[in-house]
Amino acid sequence: MNIKTIRHSLAHILAHAVLDLYPETKFGIGPATETGFYYDFDLPSPISEKDLKKIEKRMKQIIRKNLPFKKKFITQKEAKKLFRDQPYKLELIKELKNSKEKISIYQVGNFVDLCRGPHVKSTKQIPLDGFKLIKTAGAYWRGSEKNPMLTRIYGIAFASKKELEEYLKQIEEAQKRDHRVLGQKLELFMFDEEIGAGLPLWLPKGTILRKIIENYLYQELNKAGYQWIISPHIANIQLWKTSGHWDFYRENIYSPIKIDNEEYLLKPMNCPFHVKVYNHKIRSYKDLPIRFAELGTVYRYEKSGVLHGLTRVRGFTQDDAHIICTKEQMEKEILNLVKLAIKVLKTFGFKDFEIYLATRPKKFIGTISNWQKATKALRQALDKMKLKYEIDKGGGAFYGPKIDIKIKDSLGRPWQCTTIQVDFNLPQRFKMEYVDKDGKRKEPIMIHRALLGSIERFVGVLLEHYAGALPLWLSPEQIWVIPVGASHKNYAKKIVQELQEMSFRVKLKDEKETLSKRIREGEIQKIPYILVVGDKEVKSKKVRIRKRHKGDIGEKTLAEFIKLIQNEIKKRK
RNA sequence: GCCGGAGUAGCUCAGUGGUAGAGCACUUCAUUGGUAAUGAAGUGGUCGUGGGUUCAAUUCCCACCUCCGGCUCCA
Numbered sequence: 018m019n020i021k022t023i024r025h026s027l028a029h030i031l032a033h034a035v036l037d038l039y040p041e042t043k044f045g046i047g048p049a050t051e052t053g054f055y056y057d058f059d060l061p062s063p064i065s066e067k068d069l070k071k072i073e074k075r076m077k078q079i080i081r082k083n084l085p086f087k088k089k090f091i092t093q094k095e096a097k098k099l100f101r102d103q104p105y106k107l108e109l110i111k112e113l114k115n116s117k118e119k120i121s122i123y124q125v126g127n128f129v130d131l132c133r134g135p136h137v138k139s140t141k142q143i144p145l146d147g148f149k150l151i152k153t154a155g156a157y158w159r160g161s162e163k164n165p166m167l168t169r170i171y172g173i174a175f176a177s178k179k180e181l182e183e184y185l186k187q188i189e190e191a192q193k194r195d196h197r198v199l200g201q202k203l204e205l206f207m208f209d210e211e212i213g214a215g216l217p218l219w220l221p222k223g224t225i226l227r228k229i230i231e232n233y234l235y236q237e238l239n240k241a242g243y244q245w246i247i248s249p250h251i252a253n254i255q256l257w258k259t260s261g262h263w264d265f266y267r268e269n270i271y272s273p274i275k276i277d278n279e280e281y282l283l284k285p286m287n288c289p290f291h292v293k294v295y296n297h298k299i300r301s302y303k304d305l306p307i308r309f310a311e312l313g314t315v316y317r318y319e320k321s322g323v324l325h326g327l328t329r330v331r332g333f334t335q336d337d338a339h340i341i342c343t344k345e346q347m348e349k350e351i352l353n354l355v356k357l358a359i360k361v362l363k364t365f366g367f368k369d370f371e372i373y374l375a376t377r378p379k380k381f382i383g384t385i386s387n388w389q390k391a392t393k394a395l396r397q398a399l400d401k402m403k404l405k406y407e408i409d410k411g412g413g414a415f416y417g418p419k420i421d422i423k424i425k426d427s428l429g430r431p432w433q434c435t436t437i438q439v440d441f442n443l444p445q446r447f448k449m450e451y452v453d454k455d456g457k458r459k460e461p462i463m464i465h466r467a468l469l470g471s472i473e474r475f476v477g478v479l480l481e482h483y484a485g486a487l488p489l490w491l492s493p494e495q496i497w498v499i500p501v502g503a504s505h506k507n508y509a510k511k512i513v514q515e516l517q518e519m520s521f522r523v524k525l526k527d528e529k530e531t532l533s534k535r536i537r538e539g540e541i542q543k544i545p546y547i548l549v550v551g552d553k554e555v556k557s558k559k560v561r562i563r564k565r566h567k568g569d570i571g572e573k574t575l576a577e578f579i580k581l582i583q584n585e586i587k588k589r590k
Numbered sequence: 591g592c593c594g595g596a597g598u599a600g601c602u603c604a605g606u607g608g609u610a611g612a613g614c615a616c617u618u619c620a621u622u623g624g625u626a627a628u629g630a631a632g633u634g635g636u637c638g639u640g641g642g643u644u645c646a647a648u649u650c651c652c653a654c655c656u657c658c659g660g661c662u663c664c665a
Contacts, residue, residue, distance in 0.1 A: 063593080063594075066594075066595070151659095152594085152659060153594055153659090154594070154660030154661065155592060155593020156660070156661045157592080160661075160662070161662080162591080162662050166592055166593055166662095168593070169593085169660070169661080171660080197658095201601075202601090209656095210639095210657090214655085214656065214657090269663095317665085319663085320662085320663070321591070321656090322592070322661085323591090323662085323664075328665090329664075333665070335665065337665095421665095432664095433664070436665070469665090470665040471665045473665085474665060499625090501622085501625095502624095503623095504622085528622065528623075530623090530627090531621090531623050531627080531628060532624060532625065533623080533625065534627055535626095536625050536626060537626035539625095541626080547625080553624085561624080568625070
C-alpha cells in the first residue's frame with residue numbers, strides 16, 4: 018500500500034476521531050505531508066497537546082474496526098445539503114462549481130469528507146503502530162491572515178513501527194545540530210532579553226568565524242571586480258521617500274528618529290546609499306559595469322513570532338552588492354553572478370539547495386520588454402550552469418525578476434540565502450544615468466544581489482550543515498596543544514608559539530586537568546586538531562596528532578603537521 | 591502579529607501556598623596525568639518582569655517580556 022495514501026487516509030481517521038470526541042467541530046482540510054498528515058479543525062474549545070493522546074487512542078479504535086473507505090460522486094446540490102453545517106466545506110464546494118470536475122466524497126465510519134482521494138480500501142490496511150500525533154499548531158484557513166485561525170493537528174506516519182521510531186530518532190539527532198544549541202555550546206553567539214529580541218550578540222569565537230567568512234568574501238569579490246563602500250546606519254527620511262521604501266516597506270521600518278527637526282530612519286536596506294555613490298559623478302558607458310559591495314547592517318521590524326535564532330533576526334548584515342550596467346551587459350553580469358554564487362556556496366560545503374526563478378507579478382513597474390529581457394537573462398544563466406530550478410510564477414518583486422537560493426536547516430526548513438534581483442525601480446526613482454557612446458544619457462540596469470544573504474542567517478545554516486564541526490579553515494579554534502604533564506609545558510608553549518606565528522588559531526590547554534578530560538573537552542568543542550606532547554614527543558621532537566572524530570592519527574614533526582594543515586586549509590575542506 | 595507550549599544557578603533540569611535543590615561549569619586544595627569525565631570542599635538564585643489574591647506567592651490569578659513548535663510574512 019502506498020504510504021501517501023495511508024497518510025491521507027489517516028488524516029480522515031484523525032478527523033473521524035475528532036468528530037467523535039468534539040462533535041461540534043467544523044472541519045477544514047486534511048492532506049498528507051512528506052512525513053505524515055495533518056487536519057485543520059475549528060474546535061469548540063481549545064485543545065492542548067495532552068488531548069492528542071486521547072485522540073490518538075480513538076483513532077486506533079477506529080482503525081481496529083476495519084472500516085471501509087467508500088467513495089461516492091454527488092451533485093452540487095447534494096453536497097451543499099450534506100455539508101450544510103460545515104462552513105469551510107461549503108466554501109470549497111462553492112469553488113468547485115466553476116470546475117467541470119464531479120464532486121466526490123469519501124466516507125469512513127460516520128465521517129464523510131469532501132475529497133478526491135485516493136484512500137485505502139479499508140482501515141485494516143493502515144499499520145496500527147506506524148503513526149503518532151505529534152503537535153498542534155495554529156493555521157489560518159486557506160493560508161490567509163485575514164481568515165480565522167484553525168487548529169492544525171500534525172501526525173507522522175510510516176509503513177511500520179520501526180520506520181516511525183527511526184524517524185523520531187532522526188529528528189532527535191537533527192535537534193542536536195540546531196544552530197541555537199551549537200551557538201550556546203561552542204560559545205559563538207548569544208541573545209539577551211535586556212538587549213532585545215532578534216538582536217544577536219557575537220561572542221569572541223563567533224566573531225572570529227564571522228571575520229573569516231567576511232575575509233573570504235572580501236578576497237573573492239576583489240577578484241570579481243567589486244569596489245567596496247561603507248554607508249551610514251541611519252539616513253534622512255527623504256532618502257527613503259525617494260527610494261519608495263517609505264511607501265512600500267514601511268511596516269518593516271522602525272519608527273523615525275528625530276534629529277534637529279528632521280526625521281531619520283534606521284536603514285532597512287543598503288540600496289539607496291549605493292545609488293547615491295553611483296550618482297555622485299557622471300558615469301560613462303566605459304565605466305560600466307560598476308559593482309559596489311558592502312557588508313551592510315540593516316534593521317527590519319520582523320513580527321515577534323517569526324524570529325528564529327540567527328536565521329531570522331531584526332538586525333543583520335547583508336553581504337550586499339549592486340551592479341550597475343548597460344542592458345547589453347546584463348546577461349553576462351547575471352551569468353557571472355550565478356557562477357560566483359554557486360562557487361561561494363560550494364566553498365562552504367553546500368551541495369543541496371533549492372533554486373527559484375521568480376517572475377513578473379501582477380503589479381509591476383518597468384516595461385514588459387525589460388522584464389522579459391531580464392527574466393531571460395536569469396533563466397539562461399541557470400540553464401548554462403545546468404542548475405535545477407523551479408519557476409516561482411508571479412513571485413518576483415514589483416520592481417524586477419529574481420533568482421533566490423534556499424538552503425535547508427537540520428529539520429528541513431528552507432531559508433532563503435542567495436538572492437539576485439534585477440531592479441527597474443531605483444534607477445528610475447533616483448534618475449540614474451550614464452553617458453553612452455552617442456553622447457546621450459541613458460538609464461542603466463541595476464542588479465541587487467546578496468550571495469550569503471545575511472551573515473547571521475548564513476552562519477546559522479552553516480552550523481547546522483556541519484553540525485558544528487566546522488572545517489579547519491572556518492574553525493575559530495583550529496588546534497589545541499596539550500602537554501601531558503607540567504614538564505612538557507615549555508615544549509608545548511614553543512609549539513603554540515610557532516603555530517601562532519604562522520597565523521594558525523591555536524590554544525595551549527595546560528595541565529590543570531587530566532589528559533583525558535582535556536581531550537574530551539576538545540572533542541566537545543569540536544576542535545579539528547589536538548596535539549598531545551609528552552616525554553616521547555619532547556624526546557623525538559615531534560607532535561602526536563589527534564584528528565577530530567578520528568582519534569590519534571600518529572606522530573609527525575611540526576613541519577610535517579603544518580604542511581598537512583596548510584593543505585587542508587587551502588582546500589577549504 | 592496569530593494559535594499552542596514554556597521561562598527555577600553560567601548550562602541541562604528536579605521541586606513546593608510557609609522565601610529553593612541535583613549534575614555539569616566555576617573557585618580552592620590534593621592529584622602530575624599518554625588520547626572522551628581524578629577526588630574532596632566551596633562560591634553561586636529578587637524562581638523572566640510588574641501588578642493582584644492571601645497572614646504568607648517561586649507556586650494561584652491578570653498583564654507584559656523572552657524563548658520553543660506552527661501559520662502568515664521574509665535575507
